Amino acid sequence: MQQRTLLGLNPIGFHKLAYAEWRGDSDSVPVICAHGLTRNGRDFDRLAEALQPQRTVFCPDIAGRGQSDWLPNGALYGYPQYLADINALIARTGATQVDWVGTSMGGLIGMLLAALPQSPIRRLVINDIGPFITLAALQRIGFYVGATPGFDSVEEVETHMRKIYAPFGQLSDADWRHLAAHGTRTLANGQLALNYDPAIAQSFATMTQDADFWPYYDNITCPTLALRGALSDLLSAEVAEAMTQRGPRAQLITFPDTGHAPALMAPDQIAAVREFLT
Numbered sequence: 001m002q003q004r005t006l007l008g009l010n011p012i013g014f015h016k017l018a019y020a021e022w023r024g025d026s027d028s029v030p031v032i033c034a035h036g037l038t039r040n041g042r043d044f045d046r047l048a049e050a051l052q053p054q055r056t057v058f059c060p061d062i063a064g065r066g067q068s069d070w071l072p073n074g075a076l077y078g079y080p081q082y083l084a085d086i087n088a089l090i091a092r093t094g095a096t097q098v099d100w101v102g103t104s105m106g107g108l109i110g111m112l113l114a115a116l117p118q119s120p121i122r123r124l125v126i127n128d129i130g131p132f133i134t135l136a137a138l139q140r141i142g143f144y145v146g147a148t149p150g151f152d153s154v155e156e157v158e159t160h161m162r163k164i165y166a167p168f169g170q171l172s173d174a175d176w177r178h179l180a181a182h183g184t185r186t187l188a189n190g191q192l193a194l195n196y197d198p199a200i201a202q203s204f205a206t207m208t209q210d211a212d213f214w215p216y217y218d219n220i221t222c223p224t225l226a227l228r229g230a231l232s233d234l235l236s237a238e239v240a241e242a243m244t245q246r247g248p249r250a251q252l253i254t255f256p257d258t259g260h261a262p263a264l265m266a267p268d269q270i271a272a273v274r275e276f277l278t
Contacts, residue, residue, distance in 0.1 A: 001048070006092055008063060008085040010076050017085050018067035019060040020045075024053040029122055031057045031099045031277065032089065034106025036261060038145055038196045040066030042182035046175075046265045047101070050274055055099075060089055062105070064197035066182070074199030082109050090120055099277050103127040104234065104261050108213065114224075114248075115216040124224045125273055126250070128232050128261035130239040131217035135210050137234050142204025150191035157184050157192055167229060167259025175265050217247045224248040225276040227269070229258035251276070 001022050008017045020041050031051055033044040041059030048057040061068040063085055064077055071077060086109060090098055100121050102110035107126035114121040144164060151157045158180035165179070185195040224247075228240045243250045253272050255262050262269050 001045070003067070005067075006088055008081075008088055010063075010071055010081060012072045012076070015063055015069040015071060016067075017060060017063060017069075017089065019058050019089060020048070022048040022052045022057040022059070024051070024056045026056065028055050029097050029099055030093045030095050031055050031101060032086070032093075033057060033059045034086070034100070034102040034109050035059075035062065035065070036104035036106060037141065037200065038065070038194060039103070040182060040195060042066070043103070043179065044101070044264065045178065047270050047273060050270045051277070055277070056093075058089060058093060060086070062109075064200050066195055070197040070199070074197070074202035077197075077200045078203060079109065079112055083112060086113065096120060097122040099123045099125075101125040101127065101264070101273060101277075102129075103264065104129045111213060111220065112216055114222055115219040119222070121222055123277055124220065124222050124248070125227065125276060126224065126243075127227045127264065128229050128235050130226070130235045130243055131213040131247075132239050133211040133213075133234060135207060138204060138207050138211060140233075142201050142207070145196075145204065146198060146201035148193060148198045150187060150189075150193055151184070152191060154180050154184060154192065157194070167231060168261065168263040169229070169255065169258035169266065171263055171265060175263065179263075214246070217243070220248040222248060223276075224250040225273070226250040226252045227262055227272065228252065228254045229260055229262050230254050230256050231259040232261065234260045 007014045035043050040061045044059045100110040107129040114124050184192045226243050
């Protein structure tokens with residue numbers, strides 16, 4: 001694995017977009033893995049290792065997260081900017097087609113890309129997100145994203161993550177340590193904080209209605225796999241079932257004892273993605 005960067009362009013200037021590249025077979029269609037709202041590309045280390053060496057895997061830190069730059073204005077955090085940045089990453093791969101694995105926000109980015117004419121998305125995996133999200137769920141996300149607690153050690157961060165990310169499922173101790181180690185930044189006072197720009201919560205403050213992405217989903221034509229945690233409060237069983245009947249008529253796999261969102265670290269979850277992509 002190599003850490004690389006490219007320059008993204010926002011309305012005010014340029015920003016660094018960081019990504020992890022897992023180099024594999026250069027003749028195969030590359031895979032792009034996009035993380036959830038407050039997470040980063042290193043969440044996919046387990047999956048990327050499993051896909052390598054048959055595939056080259058790119059795992060970006062979306063702007064404002066991980067090792068990528070924070071945007072100069074919180075109002076810029078949104079899907080138009082994310083799509084533009086990912087387009088630059090797709091160009092960096094040198095490929096005309098890519099496979100997409102997206103968790104939560106990353107799934108919505110993939111959904112929007114796949115819905116566009118002449119989309120380069122060949123196969124699409126949407127992890128625990130759907131074309132309809134209730135206002136209550138959006139408000140819950142905005143509440144915890146806007147909080148910026150400080151921690152004195154990585155161990156404290158891990159304890160915090162085990163609580164707020166408990167719906168990820170039954171992760172091993174090594175998995176939790178991995179998430180904590182790659183999910184922190186150091187503050188000026190020496191404390192640690194979760195590694196994202198709190199300003200990404202700004203867009204949630206103005207939300208007054210459910211989010212409806214069905215018009216985009218219905219335009220998708222590529223083979224699609226929908227993953228769902230059985231206890232998820234973001235992707236209901238009803239919406240997930242409708243995804244199998246509309247648009248690309250996604251294949252649906254539900255993981256028991258998991259909420260939002262399956263971490264794609266467990267062997268059965270990795271196997272489901274790998275089988276679909278191959």
